[in-house]
Amino acid sequence: MELTRRVLRAGVLDPNKDFTLQETEVEIRWDPLTGHTARVLGVPRGLMPPNDEDLEAIAGKTAESCPFCGDRLEARTPRFPPDVVTEGRIHRGQAVLFPNLFAYSRFSAVSVYGPELHYLPLAQMTWELVSDNLATQAAFARAATASDPAAQWASINANHMLPSGSSLFHPHLQGSVDPVPTTMQRLLVDTPADRFRAYLEAEQDAGERYLGSTGRVHWLASFAPLAPGELRALMFDVASPVDLDDDLVQELGGGIATALNLYAELGFESFNLALYGAPPGSDGYPLNLRMACRSNLKAMYRADATYFERLHWEAAVDIAPEELASRAGERFCRPNASAP
Numbered sequence: 628m629e630l631t632r633r634v635l636r637a638g639v640l641d642p643n644k645d646f647t648l649q650e651t652e653v654e655i656r657w658d659p660l661t662g663h664t665a666r667v668l669g670v671p672r673g674l675m676p677p678n679d680e681d682l683e684a685i686a687g688k689t690a691e692s693c694p695f696c697g698d699r700l701e702a703r704t705p706r707f708p709p710d711v712v713t714e715g716r717i718h719r720g721q722a723v724l725f726p727n728l729f730a731y732s733r734f735s736a737v738s739v740y741g742p743e744l745h746y747l748p749l750a751q752m753t754w755e756l757v758s759d760n761l762a763t764q765a766a767f768a769r770a771a772t773a774s775d776p777a778a779q780w781a782s783i784n785a786n787h788m789l790p791s792g793s794s795l796f797h798p799h800l801q802g803s804v805d806p807v808p809t810t811m812q813r814l815l816v817d818t819p820a821d822r823f824r825a826y827l828e829a830e831q832d833a834g835e836r837y838l839g840s841t842g843r844v845h846w847l848a849s850f851a852p853l854a855p856g857e858l859r860a861l862m863f864d865v866a867s868p869v870d871l872d873d874d875l876v877q878e879l880g881g882g883i884a885t886a887l888n889l890y891a892e893l894g895f896e897s898f899n900l901a902l903y904g905a906p907p908g909s910d911g912y913p914l915n916l917r918m919a920c921r922s923n924l925k926a927m928y929r930a931d932a933t934y935f936e937r938l939h940w941e942a943a944v945d946i947a948p949e950e951l952a953s954r955a956g957e958r959f960c961r962p963n964a965s966a967p
């Protein structure tokens with residue numbers, strides 16, 4: 628497989644350089660799976676400044692009325708009906724999963740890393756915290772798909788911190804189980820299974836964006852990202868979050884924690900994540916994940932979603948995927964990378 632790119636050159640007479648001709652490069656890249664295009668800007672533009680906000684202070688203010696904090700979680704979050712989840716909520720380690728009060732899907736779940744973890748900077752994400760939270764979501768996906776055989780499209784997702792779309796400060800994951808795929812699930816499932824393998828092999832050969840394998844999970848810096856700092860994970864022996872066994876939950880959770888620690892090093896505190904499931908048993912479909920950084924929380928911030936991202940479905944990023952991979956180094960090359 629050839630990874631396709633094309634460089635465009637734009638010339639302007641620059642007022643900051645006596646109106647002499649200055650050229651800028653913009654690289655268009657085609658995603659090898661879905662064909663969507665991305666723009667990688669040739670010169671860093673400072674589009675994603677590092678966090679300089681006192682998040683602990685904001686955490687302190689928002690915790691006072693947070694429905695996910697401490698004992699309030701028990702009293703103020705809903706429970707699933709017993710025909711979906713017998714105990715009403717799902718617990719694993721510190722993590723607790725409950726239904727979203729305002730549904731976005733046939734089955735919508737919210738899972739906190741812990742009722743006491745209202746302030747959880749990305750540098751403090753651990754293998755155990757992420758794995759336990761992921762385990763509640765896998766259990767939820769199994770329960771929801773079992774309770775309604777028509778609803779087999781499961782995904783595990785995150786809006787982390789307010790700029791990513793989260794309405795609450797308290798860190799959490801979100802699960803969705805539906806009788807129909809989202810647009811991206813449909814595009815991914817319509818991708819021939821052998822293209823996923825060919826993409827991985829092309830990146831393993833190229834080397835500059837392949838980050839390594841932790842065993843059953845391969846990690847990549849996205850060739851044509853949908854958003855800044857995008858990482859992808861591919862798992863070839865499972866198709867749905869329903870199929871995540873305990874070992875794979877631990878391995879994937881370790882990889883996600885490693886990625887979040889990397890984001891913290893790069894100065895980011897807000898991210899989105901999606902683990903795109905197909906119906907369990909979908910032939911050849913690899914369960915796959917995307918995660919990407921969002922703008923940091925601050926007054927007068929610049930949103931990272933512009934007309935390009937929202938209306939053309941095409942990211943314009945100034946973090947080159949190769950630079951991201953270089954910063955990641957070898958950390959995704961070992962099993963349970965962030966395990967204690």
Ligand SMILES: [Zn+2]
Pocket residue numbers: 689690693694695696697744745797
């Ligand atoms: Zn809270």
